[in-house]
Amino acid sequence: GGYAGEPLxxxxxxxxxxxxxxxxxxxxxxxxxxxxxxxxxxxxxLSVDLYGFGLNSRHGFRNHYYRAGDDGRAVxxxxxxxxxxxxxxxxxxxxxxxxxxx
Numbered sequence: 001g002g003y004a005g006e007p008l009x010x011x012x013x014x015x016x017x018x019x020x021x022x023x024x025x026x027x028x029x030x031x032x033x034x035x036x037x038x039x040x041x042x043x044x045x046l047s048v049d050l051y052g053f054g055l056n057s058r059h060g061f062r063n064h065y066y067r068a069g070d071d072g073r074a075v076x077x078x079x080x081x082x083x084x085x086x087x088x089x090x091x092x093x094x095x096x097x098x099x100x101x102x
Contacts, residue, residue: 012033012036013036013040017040017043018036021036021039025084028080028084030080031080031081031084032078032080032081034081035080035081035084035085038050038084038085038088038094042088042093042094047095048093048094048095049094049095049096049097050085050094050095050096050097051096051097
């Protein structure tokens with residue numbers, strides 16, 4: 001694709017990697033780009049440290065730094081992200097630096 005008249009196909013991750021992740025996480029309705037990024041880092045880095053993953057209004061944080069309200073559409077999706085990241089932490093695969101909470 002990408003030639004005159006053909007749509008350009010851009011991929012953030014190789015389709016084989018996406019297929020592998022979808023097979024690995026069957027039953028999860030929708031994974032975030034953050035989860036894909038964490039899993040990609042685990043495939044390519046010696047160690048992975050994370051900050052602020054899976055935190056939403058249920059955890060006392062805004063969904064986005066650039067929007068004052070949390071519309072709630074992403075809360076369930078972010079809960080899935082939170083559970084996946086916590087499971088990776090329990091397995092010792094990643095470390096999480098939580099936000100400072102006053």
